[in-house]
Amino acid sequence: MYDHKYLLEFTTNVFMGVGCSRDDAAAVAAVLVAAELRDHSSHGMIRVREYYELWKSGRVNVTPDVRVVHETPSTAVIDGDRCFGMVAGVRSMRLAIEKAAATGTGWVATRNSNHFGIAGYYAMMALEHDMAGITVTNANPLVVPTFSVSRYLGTNPLAVAVPAMEEPPFVADFATTPIARGKLAVSEKKGEKVPLGYVQDAEGNPSDDPGILRRGGGMVTLGGDRVHGSHKGYCMTAVIDIFSALFSGANFGPFVPPSVAYLPVPENQPGKGTGHFFGAMRIDAFRPANEFREAMDQWIRTFRNAKPAKGEVRVMIPGDPEREAEERNLRSGISIVPAVVEDLKAIAGELGLSF
């Protein structure tokens, strides 16, 4: 088990080791370790090597000029200059919060960025400012539109954080596909089939083969198939792609650059890098802040006290599982799988650090 502070320090040193400023390296480390604490280890320390390889391949600029290229009182576009996604992410969300403080809401579209970790990290930055936060991003194309076999969409996540009074905040943070890609890899390694409704084969037939993505298959959108509303999941994923790429001038859908160095960047890209979109809304731009917070307490308590289905123990509020994981992992430390530990040791060796 690793203490989160140790992981923060180590990860900061890794990214300073490749040339990032202390602030930028600390931002990357903070988001990766937050993912570990919240039990989203698919977005945690496993990414250190991926980011390191991406830097080695020349696809990340560790001394970027992250800048505002356009703005109005409530909006801005930020160009990340090929930075690590966290650097652009934190900068963009801060600007959204500043604009919200001035005009009620702030909305920042970000281009020329890279993988930014868990979307929820940025949405939650709004909470301490008495604001609700919203974050979306597009991602590597692995997902098919309804009726198609073309992998034109990412697992594009949406995160929304809303503050309450005595209750912990509402934090929804989810990919807009039935499952995360990481789950497919785990099932494949175990030699297991997956339930129908996660992936399809190269012709578009339902498949239970977790390795089908390497044979022309694709992930399906939330809903699974047309009968169960996959076209609604397609709409959601498409909306997130448009917000992330079209408002910012980043690459959309099939042109989003892979977040791993071993996959090539698509040719003839219409935009710049990966795109994100950030929003901050002052709650007192709508109602007195305390009134809003008390109403959120009532919402949360009402739903937490909903009657469980037979065999279920409780009804959860979005954010409950992650918050409980964080409390546990802060106390007892973070476990990291051996293969990732080996990667971290190897990188440490290359950079003259130790892990």
Place this chain on the structure above:
Amino acid sequence: MYDHKYLLEFTTNVFMGVGCSRDDAAAVAAVLVAAELRDHSSHGMIRVREYYELWKSGRVNVTPDVRVVHETPSTAVIDGDRCFGMVAGVRSMRLAIEKAAATGTGWVATRNSNHFGIAGYYAMMALEHDMAGITVTNANPLVVPTFSVSRYLGTNPLAVAVPAMEEPPFVADFATTPIARGKLAVSEKKGEKVPLGYVQDAEGNPSDDPGILRRGGGMVTLGGDRVHGSHKGYCMTAVIDIFSALFSGANFGPFVPPSVAYLPVPENQPGKGTGHFFGAMRIDAFRPANEFREAMDQWIRTFRNAKPAKGEVRVMIPGDPEREAEERNLRSGISIVPAVVEDLKAIAGELGLSF
């Protein structure tokens, strides 16, 4: 077959007949007829009788003082004074558009309203102003959170409209459940079962009985079950409930008043009426408008040219089916089922009109 202009005029006369101003009656009629044109007849003329009965029961104010109760440069809260939802909806979206013109984006939360028809109507109002539009609303509680049997959520729709250049606009407009409630009623009348993944019974077991809602059952969220991501659908539906009710001070989840007169209003309501949320975003608050529109053309053409799955003919863009229906229905007229025609004739008789 009925000409849409005839339906517009008739419906306007009905709502003037119950006491609405010409403008307000025309707003109700415009949204209902737009639903018919777009083949969303579940939100079309069938609602005339429901709205009429709701007015008779005293739950709608036909001479409302719809007013802004709070605002900042980019936000406002509107109180609908128990108006027909379209009256508050059109007023709210207009204000969002005004605010976007001034500060880049405009966001209006609306309370004390009623059923407002198709969400897409309002989102699309932004298009002619070179803006993207967003609309959500909460609705009668019929939907269960994941792991629960409590019907605490509506089929809460999300609509997003984004302008293009030569291509028609992208218009997503969908309820955040696998199917609309109307489909259950149709299957029940036909004596058919429904696929698993639409509804559950009073204990939370999967059910294929379309009448199960009358026996304590509930509709499930998009995703269907936990294995297929119903918790993500729950997150979405919950986010829409919070945006519609918490930002405005309307009723949330289980307290949302039914849109039909034969179901009672819940006791001890924490808020006012039904809630909606509207957003307008100037596209040139992010990029030069023509650049944005051309990029949207490219997005739309890319996805329209995605490879169809085996047995499928084409890949659609959100908004394609409704636009094609509208072109067809404008040309050849709107067909209305006999039971609805009878309702309209009866109402016409009561109001001294003819249908």
